[in-house]
Amino acid sequence: MDDEKLITTELVLTAEIYNKNGELQVDDLPADLRKHYWNNKEATVKRPVNITAKDLAELYGIQNAVEIAKSLPFLEYEAFGSKLQLTVFDLGAKWLAKHEQGTEHIKNNPVLAHFYENYESVDVSYEEASKKNEPKEVSRQWxxxxxxxxxxxxxxxxxxxxxxxxxxxxxxxxxxxxxxxxxxxxxxxxxxxxxxxxxxxxxxxxxxxxxxxxxxxxxxxxxxxxxxxxxxxxxxxxxxxxxxxxxxxxxxxxxxxxxxxxxxxxxxxxxxxxxxxxxxxxxxxxxxxxxxxxxxxxxxxxxxxxxxxxxxxxxxxxxxxxxxxxxxxxxxxxxxxxFPLPDEEMRKKIMEFVLAEIDGTFDAAEIASITAGYSGSDLRMVVREAVLTALMVDRLVLTQDDLTRAVDEFNKRNSFHYIPEDET
Ligand SMILES: Nc1ncnc2c1ncn2[C@@H]1O[C@H](COP(=O)(O)OP(=O)(O)O)[C@@H](O)[C@H]1O
Ligand SMILES: [Mg+2]
The missing domain is CATH 3.40.50.300 (P-loop containing nucleotide triphosphate hydrolases)
Structure with missing residues (x-):
């Protein structure tokens, strides 16, 4: 419940500061809050932002909003709108500042950083927090x-x-x-x-x-x-x-x-x-x-x-x-x-990337040496073929042999395959 108190307080304070301070932009809200409260038609998060028990559950999986409000002297649960309300702002602000993980949270929250920048005992920068926060332009919602x-x-x-x-x-x-x-x-x-x-x-x-x-x-x-x-x-x-x-x-x-x-x-x-x-x-x-x-x-x-x-x-x-x-x-x-066909060195690197997440020991250089004329996409297909063939016998660990055989298969199927003269 300790963590839940912290998260809830952060959320309530963020909403309060964002609501009151017109200077703050929608980009100042932490990305997860911005996404949650996004208004598609207006392309922003409209003020005032209210915090309901449902928001807490959806955002953080917190189910006991009522108990949390009871346990914190600056919070009140308003049953009618199932809203969480901040009763004494200064008390809440102080509580978060004193919390041992408070500063860590403030550092990643531009709205809070903006407020706490001028608050004694908390060492944060609004600029730093903004840099860390994902801008709205990268999101599907925007x-x-x-x-x-x-x-x-x-x-x-x-x-x-x-x-x-x-x-x-x-x-x-x-x-x-x-x-x-x-x-x-x-x-x-x-x-x-x-x-x-x-x-x-x-x-x-x-x-x-x-x-x-x-x-x-x-x-x-x-x-x-x-x-x-x-x-x-x-x-x-x-x-x-x-x-x-x-x-x-x-x-x-x-x-x-x-x-x-x-x-x-x-x-x-x-x-x-x-x-x-x-x-x-x-x-x-x-x-x-x-x-x-x-x-x-x-x-x-x-x-x-x-x-x-x-x-x-x-x-x-x-x-x-x-x-x-x-x-x-x-x-x-x-x-x-x-965008030329990759040379041997590039083919080796591409193989290494494609194989990175696959279990087994391979010699990417050998595959690179027998795949002159292959594109990056061909190399991916070779690996896909090798993986699928191994899966047919329920094998999740790949071998070098799987790969060389997949190359052979690929060559057979693409006998028309073009090989640059300098690599034959
Ligand atoms: N140089 C490369 N490095 C890593 N992957 C590559 C490279 N070239 C191609 N691929 C992979 O091959 C696939 C097809 O590439 P794509 O970008 O669609 O090629 P193109 O648009 O030139 O036809 C993609 O999955 C891509 O990741
Ligand atoms: Mg393309």
């Missing part, structure tokens, strides 16, 4: 609220069928779990800096930044890297496949393109990821009529009109078939990032 607002505007519900939106907290593979070469790392880092120093870039007029084209064979990590940047930058990820927004009614295609770019602006700062970018080339070379051309031109113009520095939209396009793109398309990008 994006859903923005989408609710955008959808209120006419015709925009359709856009959500065209684009797939992912928020940073949903990203599965982070940058440090991807095996990238130095060039790739540098390009990612440049974009991180460009976003961080957006104001500076605006000031010096350097606005032609933030349009990347990822080029390389399938399964080399283009999509994963773009997504991981969303985690790194802590901004949402808007993903569209060009084949998906190309409507059989070509007039709609141009509209879809505009809708998607409009959505990205609405969610800014964000990453707009356009996959299968070569799809525009396909429509181009087929000599269908003017409507096709119009759609392509709409896309190129939309790309011209969006800017990382001005609109906070980082544009990343990806293609497996760069040879299909003409100069009009290439010109739109200020940086081309090459």
């Amino acid at each position: 994006i859903d609220s923005l989408i609710t607002q955008i959808s209120g505007e006419e015709g925009s519900e359709d856009v959500l069928k065209l684009a797939h939106i992912i928020v940073p907290e949903e990203i599965e593979q982070t940058l440090d779990q991807l095996v990238l070469n130095q060039d790739q790392k540098d390009e990612v880092e440049k974009m991180v800096k460009a976003i961080q120093f957006r104001d500076y870039l605006t000031k010096i007029g350097l606005v032609e930044i933030g349009k990347l084209l990822f080029v390389g064979p399938p399964g080399t990590g283009k999509t994963s890297t773009a997504r991981a940047m969303s985690d790194k930058l802590q901004i949402p990820f808007v993903e569209v496949k060009l084949s998906m927004i190309t409507d059989q009614y070509l007039g709609e295609t141009a509209k879809n393109i505009d809708r998607v770019f409009e959505l990205a602006r609405g969610l800014s700062p964000c990453i707009l990821f356009i996959d299968e970018f070569d799809f525009i080339a396909k429509t181009r070379s087929s000599d269908e009529h003017a409507a096709l051309k119009r759609a392509v031109n709409t896309l190129l113009k939309a790309i011209d009109n969006i800017s990382l520095v001005k609109h906070g939209v980082l544009l990343i396009a990806a293609t497996n078939h760069p040879q299909l793109l003409d100069s009009a398309a290439w010109r739109r990008f200020d940086n081309i990032v090459d």
Whole structure:
């Protein structure tokens, strides 16, 4: 019950301080409270925040709100609304300050840190607490609220069928779990800096930044890297496949393109990821009529009109078939990032990542040496195959033999597999 008293007091004080102090923003609330009390329509946590027995149960699994209130001299349980009320604020504030774990809790709670910063005997900083607290922008709730607002505007519900939106907290593979070469790392880092120093870039007029084209064979990590940047930058990820927004009614295609770019602006700062970018080339070379051309031109113009520095939209396009793109398309990008098939060293590292959570002893270097021409995604498939084969005999521990056999299987099934000349 000791811990429960502490958590309850923290919660009640946080609500009280947040309610009374209009300077405090919704981002100052600890992420779990913010999520719990979130108001989707208003895209914020509305004041006043009340603490009910139900809140305590839902947030922390605390069932005995009544007893807790009774045991603390500054709390009262108001049966009518099943609310917990702070009767003597100063007493509660003092109690938390004196509690041996009080400071630890305050340090992770910007609302409390803001109050206790000027309180004798508690050594905390509001700035430090804010840095530790997850911002609202990374959460699904925040994006859903923005989408609710955008959808209120006419015709925009359709856009959500065209684009797939992912928020940073949903990203599965982070940058440090991807095996990238130095060039790739540098390009990612440049974009991180460009976003961080957006104001500076605006000031010096350097606005032609933030349009990347990822080029390389399938399964080399283009999509994963773009997504991981969303985690790194802590901004949402808007993903569209060009084949998906190309409507059989070509007039709609141009509209879809505009809708998607409009959505990205609405969610800014964000990453707009356009996959299968070569799809525009396909429509181009087929000599269908003017409507096709119009759609392509709409896309190129939309790309011209969006800017990382001005609109906070980082544009990343990806293609497996760069040879299909003409100069009009290439010109739109200020940086081309090459995603080659991984070399032996990279394959070894990728294997190590994929095998990290799997029981058994392996020689990742040996697998790397017999998998020339494999993409990162091929390597994952090899491991998946090995795992499933072992599972058929209920075996949870993998052996090197399982892996080499899975490579053999993979080669048989993909006898057309391409092997670069310098690795044969
Ligand atoms: N360099 C790499 N490092 C780690 N994993 C990789 C790498 N390249 C590909 N993968 C894995 O292969 C799968 C497919 O990658 P993906 O990003 O979809 O490739 P692409 O978009 O280039 O077709 C993902 O699960 C990804 O994690
Ligand atoms: Mg992809």
